[in-house]
Amino acid sequence: MENIDYLQYGFTRDALLKKIASQMSQKRFTHVLGVEKAALTLAKKNNCDLTKASLAALTHDYAKERSDADFLAMIDKKKLDPDLKNWNNNIWHGMVGQYFVAEELGIEDPEILKAIAVHTTGDQKMSTLAKVLYVADYIEENRHFPGVEKARQVAAENLDAAVAFETQHTLLYLMENKKSIYPLALATYNAYVAKP
Ligand code: GDP
Ligand code: FE
Ligand code: FE
Numbered sequence: 001m002e003n004i005d006y007l008q009y010g011f012t013r014d015a016l017l018k019k020i021a022s023q024m025s026q027k028r029f030t031h032v033l034g035v036e037k038a039a040l041t042l043a044k045k046n047n048c049d050l051t052k053a054s055l056a057a058l059t060h061d062y063a064k065e066r067s068d069a070d071f072l073a074m075i076d077k078k079k080l081d082p083d084l085k086n087w088n089n090n091i092w093h094g095m096v097g098q099y100f101v102a103e104e105l106g107i108e109d110p111e112i113l114k115a116i117a118v119h120t121t122g123d124q125k126m127s128t129l130a131k132v133l134y135v136a137d138y139i140e141e142n143r144h145f146p147g148v149e150k151a152r153q154v155a156a157e158n159l160d161a162a163v164a165f166e167t168q169h170t171l172l173y174l175m176e177n178k179k180s181i182y183p184l185a186l187a188t189y190n191a192y193v194a195k196p
Contacts, residue, residue, distance in 0.1 A: 004051050010106060019105060020058055024065050032058055034140035035133070042132045046159050049129065056115045056133045059105060063097030064089070071096045091182050094120045122167055122188030128159070135162040164192045 006013055021029050036057035043053035063071075071092040075084050078099055084092070098113040107113070115130040122134050139152045139162070147169055155162035167188050174181050 004054050006051065006055070008051075009055065009109075016055075016058065016105065020062060023062055028061060028064065031140065031142050032061055034142045035060060035136045038136035038140040039132050042136055042155065042159065043129075045156075046128055046132060048132050052109065052112055052115075052129050053132050053136075055107060055109075056112045056119075056129060057136060059101045059107060059112070060116050060119045060133055060137060061093060061097075062105065062116075063100040064093040066093070066097075066100065068092075070100075074099050087180075087182065090120060094118065118184065121182050121185040122163065122192070123184055124187040124191040126163070126188075131159050131163050135159060135166060138162075138166045160192065163188075168193045 004013075006016065020032065024032070036054055039053040039057040040050060042048070043050050068089065071089070072085060074080075074096050075082070075092075078096075080096065084095065095117050098116045101107050101116055102113060111127055111129055115127065115133045118126065118130055119133050119137055123130065126134065135151075135155050139148060139155050151162065151165055151169070154165045167185070171181065171185065171189055171193075173179075174185075
């Protein structure tokens with residue numbers, strides 16, 4: 001792929017894709033490739049490093065099919081905030097999943113790992129890479145839900161507006177369904193959606 005150089009990270013694209021595919025269903029792997037495509041489009045438009053955008057997208061859901069026991073063990077191993085144990089796969093696969101990506105895929109770039117960590121909830125201060133991944137995950141071509149077309153339109157125009165759109169709609173969905181809201185998701189809301 002043009003302008004993408006994985007060799008500086010020590011592996012080939014084929015080897016990386018094989019490892020990722022081995023960790024997930026065909027359906028999720030198709031989602032991952034869709035996120036990469038969307039992330040590259042957004043990265044080009046927003047002056048983001050294309051190799052990092054590709055790697056963050058390809059690895060963002062790497063840990064999603066791990067067992068709860070695997071995540072709980074990693075929280076202990078890395079001495080992460082014990083409150084994390086009160087959450088579930090939705091929150092763990094990014095926040096804790098970053099450590100599986102680092103250990104098992106050898107990706108150690110802090111910006112990539114941070115983007116993976118916050119890809120589900122966002123964060124009050126996000127790098128362009130983190131925004132690109134957060135939005136690409138939401139609008140990729142295999143996503144079908146009411147509002148996704150609008151989200152794609154907004155993303156094509158303005159990345160911050162797309163972060164705001166996605167955050168507002170995700171929080172509305174969580175509230176409507178009486179789901180617990182991870183504090184970082186509220187911080188994202190306050191930073192990108194709420195008016196001063
Ligand atoms: P996916 O991994 O590609 O399916 O997408 P995401 O990582 O963005 O989201 C995973 C799930 O987490 C989705 O069902 C979101 O609705 C859900 N989610 C996002 N934010 C929160 C939150 O603050 N609390 C809870 N309980 N779930 C959330
Ligand atoms: Fe995810
Ligand atoms: Fe995803």
